[in-house]
Amino acid sequence: MQxxxxxxxxxxxxxxxxxxxxxxxxxxxENKGFAFIELNDGTSLSNLQVIIDEGAQGxxxxxxxxxxxxxxxxxxxIESPGKGxxxxxxxxxxxxxxxxxxxxxxxxxxxxSDEFLRSIAHLRPRTNKYGSIxxxxxxxxxxxxxxxxxxxxxxxxxxxxxxxxxxGAGEMFRVTTLDPYDGKKATPEDDFFGKNTSLxxxxxxxxxxxxxSLGDVYTFGPTFRAENSNTPRHAAEFWMxxxxxxxxxxxxxxxxxxxxxxxxxxxxxxxxxEDMELFSKWxxxxxxxxxxxxxxxxxxxxxxxxxxxxxxxxxxxxxxxxRFEYAxxxxxxxxxEHERFLTEDYFKCPVIVYDYPKxxxxxxxxMNEDNKTVAAMDILVPRVGEIIGGSQRExxxxxxxxxxxxxxxxxxxxxxxxxxxRFGSVPHSGFGMGFERLLMMVTGVANIRxxxxxxxxxxxxxx
Amino acid sequence: MQxxxxxxxxxxxxxxxxxxxxxxxxxxxENKGFAFIELNDGTSLSNLQVIIDEGAQGxxxxxxxxxxxxxxxxxxxIESPGKGxxxxxxxxxxxxxxxxxxxxxxxxxxxxSDEFLRSIAHLRPRTNKYGSIxxxxxxxxxxxxxxxxxxxxxxxxxxxxxxxxxxGAGEMFRVTTLDPYDGKKATPEDDFFGKNTSLxxxxxxxxxxxxxSLGDVYTFGPTFRAENSNTPRHAAEFWMxxxxxxxxxxxxxxxxxxxxxxxxxxxxxxxxxEDMELFSKWxxxxxxxxxxxxxxxxxxxxxxxxxxxxxxxxxxxxxxxxRFEYAxxxxxxxxxEHERFLTEDYFKCPVIVYDYPKxxxxxxxxMNEDNKTVAAMDILVPRVGEIIGGSQRExxxxxxxxxxxxxxxxxxxxxxxxxxxRFGSVPHSGFGMGFERLLMMVTGVANIRxxxxxxxxxxxxxx
Numbered sequence: 001m002q003x004x005x006x007x008x009x010x011x012x013x014x015x016x017x018x019x020x021x022x023x024x025x026x027x028x029x030e031n032k033g034f035a036f037i038e039l040n041d042g043t044s045l046s047n048l049q050v051i052i053d054e055g056a057q058g059x060x061x062x063x064x065x066x067x068x069x070x071x072x073x074x075x076x077x078i079e080s081p082g083k084g085x086x087x088x089x090x091x092x093x094x095x096x097x098x099x100x101x102x103x104x105x106x107x108x109x110x111x112x113s114d115e116f117l118r119s120i121a122h123l124r125p126r127t128n129k130y131g132s133i134x135x136x137x138x139x140x141x142x143x144x145x146x147x148x149x150x151x152x153x154x155x156x157x158x159x160x161x162x163x164x165x166x167x168g169a170g171e172m173f174r175v176t177t178l179d180p181y182d183g184k185k186a187t188p189e190d191d192f193f194g195k196n197t198s199l200x201x202x203x204x205x206x207x208x209x210x211x212x213s214l215g216d217v218y219t220f221g222p223t224f225r226a227e228n229s230n231t232p233r234h235a236a237e238f239w240m241x242x243x244x245x246x247x248x249x250x251x252x253x254x255x256x257x258x259x260x261x262x263x264x265x266x267x268x269x270x271x272x273x274e275d276m277e278l279f280s281k282w283x284x285x286x287x288x289x290x291x292x293x294x295x296x297x298x299x300x301x302x303x304x305x306x307x308x309x310x311x312x313x314x315x316x317x318x319x320x321x322x323r324f325e326y327a328x329x330x331x332x333x334x335x336x337e338h339e340r341f342l343t344e345d346y347f348k349c350p351v352i353v354y355d356y357p358k359x360x361x362x363x364x365x366x367m368n369e370d371n372k373t374v375a376a377m378d379i380l381v382p383r384v385g386e387i388i389g390g391s392q393r394e395x396x397x398x399x400x401x402x403x404x405x406x407x408x409x410x411x412x413x414x415x416x417x418x419x420x421x422r423f424g425s426v427p428h429s430g431f432g433m434g435f436e437r438l439l440m441m442v443t444g445v446a447n448i449r450x451x452x453x454x455x456x457x458x459x460x461x462x463x
Numbered sequence: 464m465q466x467x468x469x470x471x472x473x474x475x476x477x478x479x480x481x482x483x484x485x486x487x488x489x490x491x492x493e494n495k496g497f498a499f500i501e502l503n504d505g506t507s508l509s510n511l512q513v514i515i516d517e518g519a520q521g522x523x524x525x526x527x528x529x530x531x532x533x534x535x536x537x538x539x540x541i542e543s544p545g546k547g548x549x550x551x552x553x554x555x556x557x558x559x560x561x562x563x564x565x566x567x568x569x570x571x572x573x574x575x576s577d578e579f580l581r582s583i584a585h586l587r588p589r590t591n592k593y594g595s596i597x598x599x600x601x602x603x604x605x606x607x608x609x610x611x612x613x614x615x616x617x618x619x620x621x622x623x624x625x626x627x628x629x630x631g632a633g634e635m636f637r638v639t640t641l642d643p644y645d646g647k648k649a650t651p652e653d654d655f656f657g658k659n660t661s662l663x664x665x666x667x668x669x670x671x672x673x674x675x676s677l678g679d680v681y682t683f684g685p686t687f688r689a690e691n692s693n694t695p696r697h698a699a700e701f702w703m704x705x706x707x708x709x710x711x712x713x714x715x716x717x718x719x720x721x722x723x724x725x726x727x728x729x730x731x732x733x734x735x736x737e738d739m740e741l742f743s744k745w746x747x748x749x750x751x752x753x754x755x756x757x758x759x760x761x762x763x764x765x766x767x768x769x770x771x772x773x774x775x776x777x778x779x780x781x782x783x784x785x786r787f788e789y790a791x792x793x794x795x796x797x798x799x800e801h802e803r804f805l806t807e808d809y810f811k812c813p814v815i816v817y818d819y820p821k822x823x824x825x826x827x828x829x830m831n832e833d834n835k836t837v838a839a840m841d842i843l844v845p846r847v848g849e850i851i852g853g854s855q856r857e858x859x860x861x862x863x864x865x866x867x868x869x870x871x872x873x874x875x876x877x878x879x880x881x882x883x884x885r886f887g888s889v890p891h892s893g894f895g896m897g898f899e900r901l902l903m904m905v906t907g908v909a910n911i912r913x914x915x916x917x918x919x920x921x922x923x924x925x926x
Contacts (some may be wrong), residue, residue, distance in 0.1 A: 003710075005678065007615075022709075022710040022889070041678050042617075042677035042709070043615065043677070043678050067719045069887050070887040072887045073877075087892065090784045097887075097888070097889055098858070098884070098886070098887045098888030098889055099887070100885075100886040100887045101885075101886075104885070104886075105886045120879075120882075122672045123882065123886070125672065125673055125677060125678075126675075131676065131677065134617065134619070134673065135617060138617035140676075140751060141608075141618050142608060142612050145604075145608050152470075152506065154505075154597065154598060154601035155600075155601040155605065156916055157604075157685070157702055157915070158917070159700060159916065159917040159926070160623070160685045160700055161636075161687075161699065161918060161919050162924070163924040163925065165505065171640075172640075173638050173655070174638070174639050174640065174642075174643060175636050175637070175638055175662065176636070176639065177634075177636060177689045178637075178641040178644070179637075180637060180639040180641075180642075180643035180654070181641070181648065181650055181651065181653075181654075183647060183648030184646060185644065185645070185646030186643065186646075187651075188645055191643070191644075192636070192691070192699070192921060192922075193699075193919070193921070193922060193923065193924040194922040194924075197924060199608050199638065206926065209585045209588065209916070209917075209926070210588055210916065213505050213586075213588035213589040214505035214506070214508050215504050215505040221684070222620070222623045222684065222685065224624075224872045226640045226655060228655070236656075237622060237624050238906055239620055246485075246505070247466075247485040247504075266663045281913070284604055302707045323574050360560075379900060382921060387824040395561070414586040416926055417585075419583075419586065422559070422563075422564075422567070422584065423561075423563040423564075423567075423568045424487045424488075424531045424532050424533040424560075424561045424568075425533065425560070425561030426485070426533045426560055426561055452620070453619055453620055453621065453669060453673065454622040454669055454672075455671070456622060456656070458655060459655075459656060459657040460656065461625070461626040461657075462879070463622070463669065463879055
């Protein structure tokens with residue numbers, strides 16, 4: 001007998017005899033002489049309805065087929081006479097594989113809070129919402145790889161362990177084979193790698209190695225921040241996507257970012273329609289509108305200096321009240337309220353702000369001719385805020401050396417990074433995007449913990 | 464003017480006027496009145512030949528266009544009158560973007576040892592061999608994702624940071640935000656996560672969470688071993704692929720492993736033909752034959768007990784000498800020499816050995832009815848050895864509990880893992896494959912350091 005996945009059964013084009021379906025019982029309704037089982041095997045949000053008549057083989061097992069139990073059902077796939085589904089299975093045999101004691105199985109049919117479900121992260125993907133989230137996460141990762149692959153980018157596994165503590169993107173975790181608690185004095189030389197070792201905060205520097213040899217490349221891997229912040233937008237471990245292009249300037253970078261976002265969102269709308277709908281219906285009513293602007297509208301591109309002018313001109317509301325909590329001056333980093341004003345109120349579409357003041361951006365960003373701004377760009381999305389941050393990299397040996405010295409960075413640590421400028425240097429550009437930010441954007445889920453299989457935050461390291 | 468990548472130019476179907484190509488000079492041959500440049504931009508192994516006549520714009524820059532320099536060339540793509548290439552560029556303009564001082568640029572036109580190239584891992588992808596390796600690595604990763612995606616598997620990002628020190632696959636690195644060298648006594652409670660924290664050695668346990676909710680899943684991410692071993696087959700950081708299937712037994716697992724390997728190798732032969740040829744020609748003369756057996760031959764499946772019988776019967780060569788250094792007895796772990804005998808001499812094809820003695824396998828593998836063996840399987844490939852190791856997992860609560868107790872493992876740490884058996888338990892199976900092993904198999908490269916962008920081994924943490 002042929003085993004059908006639930007998704008295959010639901011998408012069937014014709015009735016099928018003698019099939020087997022396996023999965024977990026979501027609900028069961030018992031009537032006199034027959035019973036319905038809603039079966040789910042994780043392949044789709046929708047359940048497959050199973051009808052079993054009294055007297056069918058395994059009818060006496062029905063009692064044990066409670067919510068959460070795993071079962072195997074043989075029978076025929078037939079057109080459903082009932083409403084709400086095209087197909088159902090008429091069972092000839094029911095077999096319970098693994099029980100789920102109704103007294104202790106936590107996922108009974110009722111609404112559970114996200115907080116509670118985080119405490120059983122090993123079971124939450126068995127719920128509708130988290131099943132959908134992790135199917136979307138999977139398909140989004142595929143969309144990312146497919147986009148870059150189809151556009152000629154090579155995938156690079158940038159290293160996770162790094163001896164450089166100057167990737168410049170935040171607090172780092174340390175890695176050791178010594179016991180960090182035993183109170184014994186030691187030196188880096190005693191350790192596994194013979195030097196200070198950390199977990200990467202960005203794959204960019206390594207991506208630059210490969211952009212300047214293979215051409216267009218991207219990384220997609222885990223990155224880490226040891227920041228002790230308990231916000232809905234921060235996790236200690238998350239995945240980043242970092243493309244890097246050789247012979248490319250800031251405009252190319254903006255073009256790539258816009259094309260990339262449009263492509264991934266379109267892919268998900270096409271391939272995860274059912275799962276995506278759950279979120280626009282139940283999680284975020286404005287989701288469809290937000291994603292429409294990403295896919296359909298041309299992103300507005302505005303220099304930082306002009307963005308600041310716009311914000312200053314709109315510092316007061318029509319009623320004369322202060323619009324912003326944080327005052328706007330040239331040189332500040334834009335706050336969420338400023339970003340939201342630009343995207344939601346002023347331009348009403350995604351916005352790319354570029355040419356930022358050098359003092360609020362990283363050392364490796366290319367200095368503009370004004371000597372005050374660098375060729376950086378951030379992509380802002382309505383209701384979401386910053387989703388992508390990128391720049392053209394400083395490819396001029398002398399300018400980069402000066403920047404490193406100005407900022408007091410340890411020049412000798414960058415010897416190989418400088419070599420990329422010393423030998424056949426080329427203009428190159430790239431950006432970084434937190435994969436979870438993307439998932440929060442496409443689902444409307446507000447807490448990063450809820451789009452990560454096993455989230456890691458301060459004092460949380462379970463599963 | 465349209466920019467063409469070198470690969471696009473080489474694969475062009477017609478001449479093209481007014482194009483731009485950008486890349487790095489591999490070699491230059493100057494003649495009286497004209498010069499040839501071999502240009503490479505990393506998109507293919509083959510270079511694009513450029514011919515520039517004296518008097519063309521930028522002719523005076525030719526001197527600076529040395530090996531390794533980056534250049535931009537405008538001109539026409541024309542049919543090459545010369546041998547060895549279909550297309551060449553007739554340059555109307557040459558512009559040097561970044562020089563590469565011939566005195567100091569290390570990649571002059573000569574053979575460099577792999578050892579030397581490891582010391583300049585930031586430049587080695589600019590060589591033919593390493594360019595090919597990292598293009599193959601990228602395409603192989605894509606082939607992995609495509610295979611699983613097309614077969615209905617969901618991709619899971621299993622966590623890198625783990626509080627479990629019992630994933631059971633080797634020595635672990637510790638992660639901390641404390642200073643491991645300062646000699647101050649501390650406790651795990653003082654640390655970022657409030658408990659002992661390590662880098663994962665396997666994503667399997669987390670994959671089981673998702674197999675028992677979404678169905679068929681796989682992980683593909685970095686894993687770590689803190690083993691102080693300096694062999695050509697060990698690295699401290701490498702990428703692993705771990706599929707996990709619900710409602711699947713050991714036979715399903717073997718079927719998946721065989722289908723997976725055949726698919727990835729076939730994909731690479733189709734999509735990386737030129738790069739693959741470099742290795743069969745220059746690195747490993749037997750490579751084609753090895754890969755042929757993977758793609759074309761049905762894998763021979765043999766129980767461990769039978770494999771031991773075969774080895775014992777063949778313990779002596781025809782001339783009466785000991786064939787093996789390590790004697791074979793039921794219960795031993797097979798050595799490389801045994802694996803090679805089975806695959807290369809006896810069966811002459813890939814071999815799947817299954818049903819191993821429980822004492823040499825992990826606690827989570829499913830106990831067979833004989834109570835002596837477990838439902839484990841290893842896939843062995845001629846000249847390569849073990850490439851895949853997998854098993855059916857113990858899904859029976861009572862049996863698993865007994866195994867954990869027998870082995871003295873900390874039961875309380877497995878509470879969530881046991882829950883997967885407590886609630887709707889299902890037979891499930893999976894395997895692990897080191898991605899670098901796969902790359903070594905398809906390229907014949909003998910040292911794992913040479914297929915990793917920035918390899919990490921004891922005392923080596925550069926780039």
